[in-house]
Amino acid sequence: AQSVAQPEDQVNVAEGNPLxxxxxxSVSGNPYLFWxxxxxxxxxxxxxxYITGDxxxxxxxxxxxxFNKSQTSFHLKKPSALVSDSALYFCAVRDGAGNNRKLIWGxxxxxxxxx
Amino acid sequence: xxxVTQTPKFQVLKTGQSMTLQCAQDMNHxxxxxxxQDPGMGxxxxxxxxxxxxxxQGEVPNGYNVSRSTTEDFPLxxxxxxxxxxxxxxCASSNAGGRYNEQFFGPGTRLTxx
Numbered sequence: 001a002q003s004v005a006q007p008e009d010q011v012n013v014a015e016g017n018p019l020x021x022x023x024x025x026s027v028s029g030n031p032y033l034f035w036x037x038x039x040x041x042x043x044x045x046x047x048x049x050y051i052t053g054d055x056x057x058x059x060x061x062x063x064x065x066x067f068n069k070s071q072t073s074f075h076l077k078k079p080s081a082l083v084s085d086s087a088l089y090f091c092a093v094r095d096g097a098g099n100n101r102k103l104i105w106g107x108x109x110x111x112x113x114x115x
Numbered sequence: 116x117x118x119v120t121q122t123p124k125f126q127v128l129k130t131g132q133s134m135t136l137q138c139a140q141d142m143n144h145x146x147x148x149x150x151x152q153d154p155g156m157g158x159x160x161x162x163x164x165x166x167x168x169x170x171x172q173g174e175v176p177n178g179y180n181v182s183r184s185t186t187e188d189f190p191l192x193x194x195x196x197x198x199x200x201x202x203x204x205x206c207a208s209s210n211a212g213g214r215y216n217e218q219f220f221g222p223g224t225r226l227t228x229x
Binding site for chain 1: 156157160163207215217219221222
């Protein structure tokens with residue numbers, strides 16, 4: 001069955017430190033992977049995606065994510081966190097097998113960056 | 116471009132009332148969808164549409180209807196509101212190519228059913 005797991009409900013990091021928000025997935029075909037961010041009282045915004053090619057994907061606001069096929073993971077990273085990065089982060093996957101267009105969403109990880 | 120717009124931003128209903136949440140996009144996107152967001156449950160797909168005149172159910176469709184008469188608009192109707200439908204509702208769209216493309220989200224409608 002298709003699924004996405006974000007194992008941490010909350011991540012706390014000090015400003016200036018590197019951050020990682022974890023995501024693992026399970027699909028039957030090739031995965032199409034996405035990260036979105038939600039600031040308080042706002043809609044979700046697209047950060048980055050992996051479709052094919054280079055395993056390291058760079059996105060908006062200095063974020064990047066690494067696709068690891070053997071570990072079925074797509075962790076979101078940033079070298080130096082900002083207080084303004086504090087938000088809710090969602091990982092999502094679409095199964096490349098067949099004609100399935102539905103996104104499977106993780107439950108979200110709340111990132112708190114402390115000054 | 117305005118992107119994806121949703122109205123109203125906030126709404127309070129009494130149990131049994133009906134209403135329509137409006138969603139419009141000006142990006143000529145074929146794919147549109149409605150989600151609800153509840154604490155601890157992430158995003159759940161209610162209904163979606165792959166083009167004008169075509170709609171399908173998501174994972175939590177009961178109590179909701181949709182139609183897609185134009186590419187731009189995708190309204191969500193609550194037939195008889197229940198307290199369990201208290202939630203934040205998001206509309207999203209993406210262009211043709213679907214599987215590869217990111218979704219653009221509206222700002223959301225916060226609905227409370229008393």
